Amino acid sequence: MQRTFSIIKPDAVRKGHTGAVLAMIEKASFQLVAIKKLSISKRQAAGFYAVHAQRPFFNSLTDFMSSGAIFVMVLEKENAIADLRKLMGATNPANAEEGTIRKKFAGSIEENTIHGSDAEETAKFEIGYFFAGYELA
Numbered sequence: 001m002q003r004t005f006s007i008i009k010p011d012a013v014r015k016g017h018t019g020a021v022l023a024m025i026e027k028a029s030f031q032l033v034a035i036k037k038l039s040i041s042k043r044q045a046a047g048f049y050a051v052h053a054q055r056p057f058f059n060s061l062t063d064f065m066s067s068g069a070i071f072v073m074v075l076e077k078e079n080a081i082a083d084l085r086k087l088m089g090a091t092n093p094a095n096a097e098e099g100t101i102r103k104k105f106a107g108s109i110e111e112n113t114i115h116g117s118d119a120e121e122t123a124k125f126e127i128g129y130f131f132a133g134y135e136l137a
């Protein structure tokens with residue numbers, strides 16, 4: 001079993017797509033280990049996306065991620081990290097495959113509905129950024 005970290009981003013929460021996104025995740029056999037609704041500050045978003053600090057879209061991305069409620073969650077299944085990335089689809093929804101979450105719901109390369117960890121080390125950092133050990137017992 002492997003765990004990954006995911007966020008339902010503010011665009012999806014605003015548009016009322018949270019339930020539909022969760023349904024796709026559960027249908028794909030992920031166990032929902034933990035989930036919570038949060039509103040994060042721009043500084044908290046910057047800490048989460050620190051690896052992107054030098055990218056030209058960093059300021060806009062952190063504004064977006066702090067623009068409304070999000071759901072942060074920990075998901076579990078075999079091969080969870082790669083399988084969630086596949087279910088999410090490409091970063092730019094214009095390039096996302098049919099049947100993926102971003103193809104179905106994402107409005108733009110930035111407002112793209114869902115985040116998923118891209119590697120084991122990243123998943124560890126991201127889970128620890130938002131969840132304490134007792135929440136995952």
Ligand code: GDP
Nearest residue numbers: 057060061090091109110111112114115116118
């Ligand atoms: P992901 O792993 O598919 O989420 O993509 P990245 O790690 O490359 O980027 C993190 C997030 O930054 C993406 O999910 C988008 O919300 C945003 N992003 C990525 N590339 C761009 C871009 O070229 N322009 C803008 N405005 N946002 C971007």
